[in-house]
Amino acid sequence: MATFVLIHGAADVGWYWHLVEAELRARGHDVVAPDLPCDDDSAGLTEYADTVVEAVGDREGLVVVGQSFGGFTAPLVAARLPTEVLVLLAGMVPSPGEAPGDWWDNTGYADAVREQAARDGGKTGSDDPFVSFLHDVPRPLAEEALRRGRDQSATPMGSPWPLDKWPDVPTRFVLCRDDRFFPADLFRRIVPERLGITPDEIPGSHCVALSRPKQVADLLVSYTTG
Template identity: 75%
Template sequence: MATFVLIHGAADTGWSWHLVEAELRARGHDVVAPDLPCDDDSAGLREYADTVADAVGGRTDLVVVGHSFGGFTAPLVAERLGADLLVFLAGMIPSPVESPGDWWENTGLGKAVQEQAERDGGLTGHEDPYVGFLHDVPRPLAEEALRRGRDQSSTPSFAPWPLDALPDVPTKAVICEDDRFFPAAFLRRVTAERLGVTPDVIPGGHCVTLSRPKELADLLTGYLPGA
């Protein structure tokens, strides 16, 4: 049995993982999916990692998964708690001393979104969240996700990422084939540059935790030894 430590993205809650959590628990695994203090202006990435570490407690056999902006917190948790595996899910992969606020320009996301929008008729980067973000999530579930959304403090965006390097633990990356927020081709390039690995690809948009929970749980459990 593994303990999956599931870290949500910006302006979100642990609820975004609830369908994946149910799938993982049905397979006999433990799950921790806390709410980060994203609406607290006094909290930065270290406080985000503190929140996750406190929720994990003394659990072992950890698989730490960071979704989207959660990619900046997940390595901090993996390093601190000695995780067995780190997974970036449509994740922002950090570099040493890079602030999250600088990540967007450093990776060239704006240009990538513009180029993909020219190819798909403006769907990528669309300002309507039901089009650009939650397009493949069932509408009632998408509405609930937006209702549960929180403010995202800018505090974590300003400070340099605190590690000198990514943690020395086995690391996987998953990109979403139909992502209209972080286009798949863009994230494939960033993954190659920053991790030196070939990412796995899953169908679905950026909110794959809600649109493809079973497929995502299958992929995550497939990373476990002996799977």
């Protein structure tokens, strides 16, 4: 049995993972999916990691998964707890000392969005969350996800990522081919550059844990068996 530590993205809640959690529990695994203090202006990345570490407690066999902005927190947790696999799911890949607010320019994010938007008629980068984030999520579920969203404090954005190197933990990256927030070509470029690995690719939007929970769970479980 593995313990999957599921870390949500910006302005979100642990509920984001509830369908994946059900799939993992049905396979006999344990799951921890805490709410990060993302709406607390006194909390930065260290406090985000503290929240996850406290929620994990003395559990073992950890698979730490960070989605989207959770990519800045997941490695901090993996550096502090005995972790078997670290997974980023459409996750931001930080470099040592890089502030989250600088990540966008450093990775060429805006150019990647413009290039993909030119191919898909402006759907990528749309201001409509049902188009840019949730386009393959059933509408009632998408509406519930938006209802549960929270404010995102700017506090973590200006502080350097505190690790001086990537944790010495086996790392996998899951790229969502239909992601209209983080274009697939962006991660096809920066994941090999920053992590030295090739991303695994699955169909789905940025919110793939809501649109394809079984496929996400299957892939996560496969990482526990090498």
